[in-house]
Amino acid sequence: MKTLRGARALLHSSFMAVFLLALIVTGCKKPALTPSSENNLLATGNVVSINSVQPVKSEALLAMQCYNNAFYHEYGTYGPSFKAYYYSDVNHTGRMDFWRQAEAIETLIDAYNTNNNADLKNKIVYLYNGMRDNYGLLWTSNIYNDDVIWGALMCIRAFQITNDGGMKDMAKNNFDMVWNRAWDTNLGGGLWWTTANNTKNACVNAPAAICAMYLYQATGDAAYKTKAQQLLDWMVLKLYTAGSGEVKGAMNAAGVITEGTRTYTQGTFIGACSMLHPYYPSNNYKTMGAKAMDYTKNSMCNAQGLLPDEYDNDDCQGFKAIFARWACKFVKDHSYQSTYAAWLNYNAAEAWNYRNSNGLMWGQWWHRTPDNYVNSFETTCGVAMMNGVWQF
Template sequence: MKIPLSVNRSKALAALLFILTFTSCAKKEVKELEKMSADGASESAVTASSVQPVKSEALLAMQCYNNAFYHEYGTYGPSFKAYYYSDINHTGRMDFWKQAEAIETIIDAYTISNDPDLKNKMVYLYNGMRDGYGLLWSSNIYNDDVIWGALMCIRAFQFTNDGGMKDMAKNNFDMVWNRAWDTNLGGGLWWTTANNTKNACVNAPAAICAMYLYQATGDVSYRDKAKMIMDWMVSKLYNAGTGALAGAMNAAGNITEGTRTYTQGTFIGACNLLHNAYPSNNYKAMGAKAMDYTKNSMCNAQGLLPDEYDNEDCQGFKSIFARWACKFTHDQGYQGTYASWLNYNAAEAWNYRNSSGLMWGQWWRRTPDSYVNAFETTCGVAMMNGVWLF
């Protein structure tokens, strides 16, 4: 079992945090972290009594991630531009939607730490998206990719008040709505421009994005669109008996994908925001039902979220669940119901970090030092920072 932090280890963390924040010596950072990680590398049995990582550890986890993957590559107007490498070997930049989700992870960390360095990096990474992909992503056939990017932009806008971020979110959301929403299957957004399936991975984050656009612009049409999307998902993909959200429906009206942590998470996030706008529509109860399904039917006996290692696209799904599940728990006052479960997952992710402080998506064994990719290692960072919302 992981032993709770001692006073001495807490002091060591504080000292390391100071080093990470105020020095550029990466080799020193790794050496100091290796000293602290010896017990975190253990593969001993764990239980749900694991303690919540302290707040400085959550910030440290984000800084370790940036040490491994963050890359500034020039100026962008009066500012700078950056991207995240795809892996620790720096073989290239993360692809479009994973990059957007990594930026959301830094937004998560900034939300609870207000660290100015993270805010700067958030802006530089956004500039890197503009530089790498342009302002309107109509050439991307994947509507979910575009929505993930738009959602990242509108979340960043909430902290920067940068009108360019708001416009980028609005214009790309509008483009997807215009090409992907129709009345086939009773509504819903198509996953790609081929119009073969309507998937939770585009519809649920689009509902969240639309609600944030409504908050940012005051345009009620976005709130209306969020509700249209949500009501379609409830009627076609959501199982009211279990709380599971199916992954996709094909053009013939058949369910073609099961549930995943990220589809559960974004549905929960949409329930959270829609409940605040439509408190009598049962969205809060649906969100809780989806939380219960994830906890009771997708986790192991101790409550550990599942590994999703079918392919590299799946490996960061838990970061998306963490983001919206933790926000739902905070906003709807469910700390007594879900906090210990979410804290346990955060603690286990951190328990099995590697010598560089990176956490892969398998929170039951040590993260390898030899190779990890940037997407799988968002999971623990998002969970560790998410639990500090409550």
């Protein structure tokens, strides 16, 4: 796929130089969009052709820049550095809440890993400083264990870029806090979703497994690797459906499944499988990750392979960004390009095709993004997908 993309990028290099200049000068604005049917995307059932048009790499960077133009806000100094946050929407009505802010920063990390852009790296640091400034170092007051894990995961991924020991410590200390208050042997293990201990959810257990693996890599402490395996094995036993690859969302204290699957439950389970497989190759994790990819593609998407809208409330609207992040890493790390690249490229292309006049993409990748209002969580989806496909 890199060869195909490289050829396309070369063919369009002159066009893109003019295009990028025009969009940056005009605040990422663009004219009305052409429907995706005119892109001649080929599909049969849920199998999208490898000839599907995907955004070139410079467009992936531009998408992140357009996002930052709309939502990024520096609000002062932080020691010798600066502090920043993302606004919650285009009207700048306040900062994003805790977990969405963490996920927006993860999207920025994705873009940096794809583009190695110095401005993006600086913004990661400033946004991290903003999280420290607003929420402190240890997030014990947050009753949502998944929120704390999302924040810890953001910190440890930022540490990989900056080698800032404060980021590593924040990730470690908050992960440890959640483990100590949320892991028990009820239901055979697993982390409780909140401090009320009512349900054990995929949205805390799968990202915690990923976070634990990053902590193991950063610290060399094998206890984190063991915890990651315990978390994933609990999910396999309680929330994963072996026959289909579906990952259920939650189980209550009585052992009853209370939530169905979402793109982010599939994605983080895939991410956990991807990271644990090299350390436990006989545990079938890679096969289970592929099965979860297949379920998402064949049972959650439309006939052309487009990922679903998740708009039942505003806490769901950015879920596809999380799926994109870990699905694309899975493809890269385990050489599944021939199986999944065309499908993921198609989703990236559709998101970008329907951007608004400021270059923003909401989470409904089949019609045009509104110009008058979008929020900063739903608009992470397209950015994460566009940059994710350039990981492989």
